[in-house]
Amino acid sequence: MSRRKKSFSCGHKGFGQICHRCAQEQAEFNEHKRVKQEWEQTFTLDPIDLRTLPKNVVLKARNIIQSLQNEYNYRNFHGKRLRHDRLIVSIPVTRNYRLICRDLGSFLMPEQIVSHEDYNICKPGS
Ligand SMILES: [Zn+2]
Structure with missing residues:
Protein backbone atom coordinates (compact mmCIF):
# COMPACT_ATOMS: atom_id res chain seq x y z
CA MET A 1 0.00 0.00 0.00
CA SER A 2 1.45 3.32 -0.97
CA ARG A 3 1.04 6.21 1.43
CA ARG A 4 1.46 8.73 -1.32
CA LYS A 5 -0.77 11.76 -1.03
CA LYS A 6 -3.15 12.01 -3.91
CA SER A 7 -5.57 14.53 -5.25
CA PHE A 8 -9.24 13.73 -4.95
CA SER A 9 -11.84 14.81 -7.47
CA CYS A 10 -13.03 17.47 -5.00
CA GLY A 11 -9.64 19.18 -5.20
CA HIS A 12 -8.45 18.26 -1.70
CA LYS A 13 -5.31 16.20 -1.21
CA GLY A 14 -4.91 13.28 1.15
CA PHE A 15 -4.43 9.58 1.71
CA GLY A 16 -6.78 6.68 1.18
CA GLN A 17 -9.76 5.97 -0.99
CA ILE A 18 -11.93 8.90 0.02
CA CYS A 19 -11.32 12.51 0.92
CA HIS A 20 -11.56 12.70 4.69
CA ARG A 21 -12.17 16.42 4.68
CA CYS A 22 -15.22 15.95 2.49
CA ALA A 23 -16.27 12.84 4.42
CA GLN A 24 -16.12 14.89 7.62
CA GLU A 25 -18.20 17.65 6.03
CA GLN A 26 -20.69 15.10 4.80
CA ALA A 27 -20.92 13.59 8.30
CA GLU A 28 -21.55 17.03 9.81
CA PHE A 29 -24.15 17.74 7.16
CA ASN A 30 -25.87 14.39 7.88
CA GLU A 31 -25.81 15.10 11.61
CA HIS A 32 -27.31 18.54 11.03
CA LYS A 33 -29.98 16.97 8.84
CA ARG A 34 -30.71 14.30 11.46
CA VAL A 35 -31.09 16.90 14.22
CA LYS A 36 -33.37 18.93 11.95
CA GLN A 37 -35.50 15.88 11.14
CA GLU A 38 -35.71 14.95 14.81
CA TRP A 39 -36.86 18.48 15.59
CA GLU A 40 -39.49 18.28 12.84
CA GLN A 41 -40.65 14.93 14.23
CA THR A 42 -41.44 16.49 17.60
CA PHE A 43 -44.21 18.59 16.02
CA THR A 44 -46.28 15.49 15.35
CA LEU A 45 -46.80 15.18 19.13
CA ASP A 46 -48.18 18.70 19.57
ZN1 LIG B 1 -12.48 16.83 -0.39
Whole structure:
Protein backbone atom coordinates (compact mmCIF):
# COMPACT_ATOMS: atom_id res chain seq x y z
CA MET A 1 0.00 0.00 0.00
CA SER A 2 1.45 3.32 -0.97
CA ARG A 3 1.04 6.21 1.43
CA ARG A 4 1.46 8.73 -1.32
CA LYS A 5 -0.77 11.76 -1.03
CA LYS A 6 -3.15 12.01 -3.91
CA SER A 7 -5.57 14.53 -5.25
CA PHE A 8 -9.24 13.73 -4.95
CA SER A 9 -11.84 14.81 -7.47
CA CYS A 10 -13.03 17.47 -5.00
CA GLY A 11 -9.64 19.18 -5.20
CA HIS A 12 -8.45 18.26 -1.70
CA LYS A 13 -5.31 16.20 -1.21
CA GLY A 14 -4.91 13.28 1.15
CA PHE A 15 -4.43 9.58 1.71
CA GLY A 16 -6.78 6.68 1.18
CA GLN A 17 -9.76 5.97 -0.99
CA ILE A 18 -11.93 8.90 0.02
CA CYS A 19 -11.32 12.51 0.92
CA HIS A 20 -11.56 12.70 4.69
CA ARG A 21 -12.17 16.42 4.68
CA CYS A 22 -15.22 15.95 2.49
CA ALA A 23 -16.27 12.84 4.42
CA GLN A 24 -16.12 14.89 7.62
CA GLU A 25 -18.20 17.65 6.03
CA GLN A 26 -20.69 15.10 4.80
CA ALA A 27 -20.92 13.59 8.30
CA GLU A 28 -21.55 17.03 9.81
CA PHE A 29 -24.15 17.74 7.16
CA ASN A 30 -25.87 14.39 7.88
CA GLU A 31 -25.81 15.10 11.61
CA HIS A 32 -27.31 18.54 11.03
CA LYS A 33 -29.98 16.97 8.84
CA ARG A 34 -30.71 14.30 11.46
CA VAL A 35 -31.09 16.90 14.22
CA LYS A 36 -33.37 18.93 11.95
CA GLN A 37 -35.50 15.88 11.14
CA GLU A 38 -35.71 14.95 14.81
CA TRP A 39 -36.86 18.48 15.59
CA GLU A 40 -39.49 18.28 12.84
CA GLN A 41 -40.65 14.93 14.23
CA THR A 42 -41.44 16.49 17.60
CA PHE A 43 -44.21 18.59 16.02
CA THR A 44 -46.28 15.49 15.35
CA LEU A 45 -46.80 15.18 19.13
CA ASP A 46 -48.18 18.70 19.57
CA PRO A 47 -51.95 19.09 19.98
CA ILE A 48 -51.78 22.24 17.84
CA ASP A 49 -49.54 23.17 14.95
CA LEU A 50 -46.41 24.98 16.16
CA ARG A 51 -44.31 24.49 13.01
CA THR A 52 -44.34 28.08 11.84
CA LEU A 53 -43.14 29.50 15.17
CA PRO A 54 -39.64 30.41 16.33
CA LYS A 55 -37.95 27.66 18.36
CA ASN A 56 -38.06 29.51 21.69
CA VAL A 57 -41.80 30.11 21.25
CA VAL A 58 -42.34 26.43 20.40
CA LEU A 59 -40.51 25.31 23.55
CA LYS A 60 -42.32 27.76 25.83
CA ALA A 61 -45.69 26.93 24.28
CA ARG A 62 -45.08 23.21 24.81
CA ASN A 63 -44.15 23.87 28.39
CA ILE A 64 -47.42 25.73 28.99
CA ILE A 65 -49.50 23.19 27.07
CA GLN A 66 -48.02 20.38 29.11
CA SER A 67 -48.52 22.21 32.40
CA LEU A 68 -52.14 22.97 31.50
CA GLN A 69 -52.84 19.25 31.42
CA ASN A 70 -52.31 19.11 35.18
CA GLU A 71 -53.13 22.70 36.07
CA TYR A 72 -56.49 24.10 35.11
CA ASN A 73 -55.89 27.51 36.67
CA TYR A 74 -54.88 29.66 33.71
CA ARG A 75 -54.16 32.59 36.06
CA ASN A 76 -51.02 30.74 37.14
CA PHE A 77 -49.83 31.33 33.58
CA HIS A 78 -51.00 34.97 33.56
CA GLY A 79 -53.86 33.97 31.30
CA LYS A 80 -56.92 36.12 30.74
CA ARG A 81 -60.39 35.46 29.40
CA LEU A 82 -61.34 37.32 26.26
CA ARG A 83 -63.90 40.02 26.86
CA HIS A 84 -66.08 39.12 23.88
CA ASP A 85 -65.88 35.36 24.47
CA ARG A 86 -65.45 34.33 28.08
CA LEU A 87 -64.75 30.71 27.14
CA ILE A 88 -61.57 31.70 25.35
CA VAL A 89 -58.45 32.14 27.47
CA SER A 90 -55.36 33.93 26.23
CA ILE A 91 -52.05 32.98 27.84
CA PRO A 92 -48.85 34.90 27.11
CA VAL A 93 -46.08 32.68 25.72
CA THR A 94 -43.51 35.36 24.97
CA ARG A 95 -43.77 39.10 24.50
CA ASN A 96 -45.02 38.52 20.96
CA TYR A 97 -47.07 35.35 21.15
CA ARG A 98 -50.19 34.23 22.98
CA LEU A 99 -51.60 30.75 23.41
CA ILE A 100 -55.34 30.71 22.81
CA CYS A 101 -57.22 28.03 24.74
CA ARG A 102 -60.85 27.04 24.98
CA ASP A 103 -62.25 26.54 28.46
CA LEU A 104 -64.00 23.17 28.49
CA GLY A 105 -65.09 23.52 32.12
CA SER A 106 -62.43 21.40 33.74
CA PHE A 107 -59.80 21.50 31.04
CA LEU A 108 -58.19 24.16 28.89
CA MET A 109 -57.93 22.95 25.31
CA PRO A 110 -55.10 24.63 23.38
CA GLU A 111 -56.46 25.99 20.09
CA GLN A 112 -53.79 28.11 18.46
CA ILE A 113 -50.83 30.40 18.91
CA VAL A 114 -51.36 33.97 17.77
CA SER A 115 -48.75 36.63 17.24
CA HIS A 116 -48.98 40.03 18.86
CA GLU A 117 -50.39 41.53 15.64
CA ASP A 118 -53.17 38.93 15.37
CA TYR A 119 -53.82 39.29 19.05
CA ASN A 120 -54.66 42.99 18.90
CA ILE A 121 -57.76 42.07 16.95
CA CYS A 122 -59.15 40.18 19.96
CA LYS A 123 -57.97 41.98 23.07
CA PRO A 124 -58.80 40.24 26.37
CA GLY A 125 -60.73 41.67 29.26
CA SER A 126 -59.51 41.06 32.77
ZN1 LIG B 1 -12.48 16.83 -0.39
